[in-house]
Amino acid sequence: MFTRKDNSYTYNDDMLEAISKDEASPLNRIANLIKDGNKVLDVGAGNGLLGRYIKYTKKNIVIDGIEPNQFAANIAKTEYRKFYVGYVQDFLAEMLEEKYDYIVFADVIEHIQDPIVSLGSFFSQLPEGTKIVISTPNIAFGSIRLSLMNGNFQYVDSGILEKTHLRFYTKSTLLALVGELNLKVETFSYLMRNFNRTEIDLSQIKINPFLLNLVSKDELSHVYQFLIVLSTGGILKSNKEFDEILCYGKKIKYPILDYYLKPLISKNATLKNFVKKFFK
Numbered sequence: 001m002f003t004r005k006d007n008s009y010t011y012n013d014d015m016l017e018a019i020s021k022d023e024a025s026p027l028n029r030i031a032n033l034i035k036d037g038n039k040v041l042d043v044g045a046g047n048g049l050l051g052r053y054i055k056y057t058k059k060n061i062v063i064d065g066i067e068p069n070q071f072a073a074n075i076a077k078t079e080y081r082k083f084y085v086g087y088v089q090d091f092l093a094e095m096l097e098e099k100y101d102y103i104v105f106a107d108v109i110e111h112i113q114d115p116i117v118s119l120g121s122f123f124s125q126l127p128e129g130t131k132i133v134i135s136t137p138n139i140a141f142g143s144i145r146l147s148l149m150n151g152n153f154q155y156v157d158s159g160i161l162e163k164t165h166l167r168f169y170t171k172s173t174l175l176a177l178v179g180e181l182n183l184k185v186e187t188f189s190y191l192m193r194n195f196n197r198t199e200i201d202l203s204q205i206k207i208n209p210f211l212l213n214l215v216s217k218d219e220l221s222h223v224y225q226f227l228i229v230l231s232t233g234g235i236l237k238s239n240k241e242f243d244e245i246l247c248y249g250k251k252i253k254y255p256i257l258d259y260y261l262k263p264l265i266s267k268n269a270t271l272k273n274f275v276k277k278f279f280k
Contacts, residue, residue: 003164004069004163004164005157008157008158009046009047009069009071009072009075010047010075011047011049015049016052016053016056019053020053020056020057022249023248023249024191024192024193024224024225024248024249024250025191026106026107026135026191026225026227027049027050027053027106028053029135029189029191029227029248030050030054030104030106030133030135030227031050031053031054031057031058033102033131033133033229034054034058034061034102035058036058036059036060036061037060037061038061038062038101038102039062039063039064039098039099039100039101039102040054040061040062040063040064040100040101040102040103040104041063041064041065041066041095041098041100041102041103041104042063042064042065042066042080042104042106043065043066043088043103043104043105043108044066044067044068044105044106044107044108044111045065045066045067045072045073045076045080045083046067046069046072046076047072047075047076048065048072048075048076048077048078048079048080050104050106051063051065051076051079051080052079055079062081063079063080063081064080064081064082064083064084064098064100065077065079065080065082065083065084066083066084066085066086066087066088066091066095067083067084067085068085068086068087070085073085087118088118088119088122089118089121089122092121092122092125095122096122096125096126096127099127099130100130101129101130101131102130102131102132102133103126103130103131103132103133104133105132105133105134105135106133106135107135107136107137107225108134108136109134109136109167109169109177110136110137110162110165110166110167110168110169111164111165111166111167112166112167113166113167115167115177115181116177116180116181119181120181123181123182123183123232124182124232126232128231128232129231130231130232131186131229131230131231132183132229132230132231132232133227133228133229133230134174134226134227134228134230135191135225135226135227135228136169136174136225136226137159137160137165137168137169137224137225137226138160138169138170138171138220138223138224138225138226139160139168139169139170140170140171140220140221140223141160141193141195141198141200141221141222141223141224142195142215142216142221142222142255143195143196143198143200143202144160144161144200145215145221146195146202146205146207146211146212146215147200147202147205149211150205150206150207152205154200156199156200158199159198159199159200160198160199160200160224161199161200169226170220171220171223171226174226174228178228178230182232183230183231183232184230184231184232185228185229185230186229186230186231187228187229187244187246188226188227188228188229188245188246189226189227189228189245189246189247189248190219190220190222190223190226190245190246190247190248190249191223191224191225191226191227191248191249192222192223192224192247192248192249192250192251193222193224193249194250194252194258195216195221195222195224195252195255196252196255196258196259197258198224202259207259209256209259209260212255212256212259213255213256216252216255216256219251222251222252224249
């Protein structure tokens with residue numbers, strides 16, 4: 001099994017400003033959900049970046065964390081009121097007693113081998129009114145599709161194909177999981193990015209422009225991550241029953257032009273500034 005390198009958990013405060021300027025960042029969106037006076041549990045807190053960012057943007061927030069990796073936990077624990085080292089099922093009684101307003105799984109469920117077994121009992125015992133927030137990568141993102149069509153699948157240290165991911169989700173499989181957990185969808189958001197400019201380097205692959213155009217016509221190919229707010233009880237809405245899909249970030253307007261300009265832009269500062277204004 002792959003493990004995450006200890007040095008990948010470190011960060012500096014410059015990241016807080018970067019997150020605040022990135023509306024498609026799941027941490028940005030999650031922090032916007034949290035209101036003054038709320039009590040929050042950050043599950044799989046990692047290095048504590050969400051806890052630090054919420055404190056950076058909000059006041060009067062009670063936030064606790066739980067993380068199984070001891071190295072990460074040592075970094076994170078100062079950002080939380082209470083911090084647990086382990087898994088939710090190890091501290092189930094303590095978690096339920098707190099009656100949290102929000103329980104956050106920020107890029108966590110893709111690391112869980114069987115979310116139904118691991119989380120089903122916990123969710124079924126949550127008090128009414130507790131919201132569950134889940135963000136997870138979209139395996140049907142455009143760069144992944146194009147890479148696979150060219151016979152490429154390369155794990156990376158950070159991103160959709162991170163080495164430690166055990167599960168991969170599309171919109172439909174994420175909703176299926178939500179249904180099996182008997183959770184109700186409150187809001188569903190698309191976090192969108194330019195699929196030519198992520199950790200999956202398409203510049204190393206010869207992409208057929210007609211194929212690129214075909215992939216880009218599917219809106220979900222522009223969705224890097226999903227962010228979903230859930231509550232316990234109720235009946236799962238089908239894909240067609242959502243009142244609204246919230247979209248954050250920008251959908252690339254001219255994917256073919258952007259793909260072919262990228263190598264030139266990296267070598268020409270003037271062209272880079274021109275393209276930046278053109279795509280704005």
